Amino acid sequence: MRRVITYGTFDTLHFGHIRLLRRARELGDYLVVALSSDEFNELKGKTSKFSWEERKRDLEAIRYVDLVIPEHTWEQKRQDVQDHNIDVFTMGDDWTGEFDFLSDLCQVIYMPRTPEISSTMIRNKMQGLSTAAE
Numbered sequence: 239m240r241r242v243i244t245y246g247t248f249d250t251l252h253f254g255h256i257r258l259l260r261r262a263r264e265l266g267d268y269l270v271v272a273l274s275s276d277e278f279n280e281l282k283g284k285t286s287k288f289s290w291e292e293r294k295r296d297l298e299a300i301r302y303v304d305l306v307i308p309e310h311t312w313e314q315k316r317q318d319v320q321d322h323n324i325d326v327f328t329m330g331d332d333w334t335g336e337f338d339f340l341s342d343l344c345q346v347i348y349m350p351r352t353p354e355i356s357s358t359m360i361r362n363k364m365q366g367l368s369t370a371a372e
């Protein structure tokens with residue numbers, strides 16, 4: 239059983255996230271998603287439209303996701319890889335090189351991002367629509 243892990247905020251879930259999760263799952267047989275907590279998002283300088291619980295619920299609806307755990311710190315990855323017997327760590331290639339320090343514990347793979355879609359873009363469009371509707 240090859241176990242895969244990936245990390246992220248996954249706010250305003252979109253097809254870029256879903257394609258990443260599908261490809262991550264296809265690297266093995268079991269996919270763990272470490273989902274950034276609301277507090278860690280602040281550390282990352284990211285705002286989320288949806289709470290951790292809502293983002294967790296939406297991720298769990300995706301067939302490729304087997305387990306969702308919280309991501310509280312930058313430093314927890316080594317412990318997560320060991321605790322969950324991870325064989326493959328994967329992230330989108332906007333993170334290329336950032337997590338190579340894990341390569342003594344597991345395979346580290348960066349995958350191409352899906353262009354032209356982002357949570358920020360969706361939120362801005364939603365904001366624009368609601369302003370226009372007022």
Ligand code: C2G
Pocket residue numbers: 245246247248249254255258274282284309312328329330331332333350351352353354355356
């Ligand atoms: N992603 C993608 N295509 C997009 C947008 C995102 O493939 N159009 C990928 C990212 O590369 C990342 C994952 O989806 O691998 C989650 O993206 P974010 O929620 O933006 O995660 P991020 O803030 O990059 O968090 O410790 C690592 C961080 O928690 C990563």
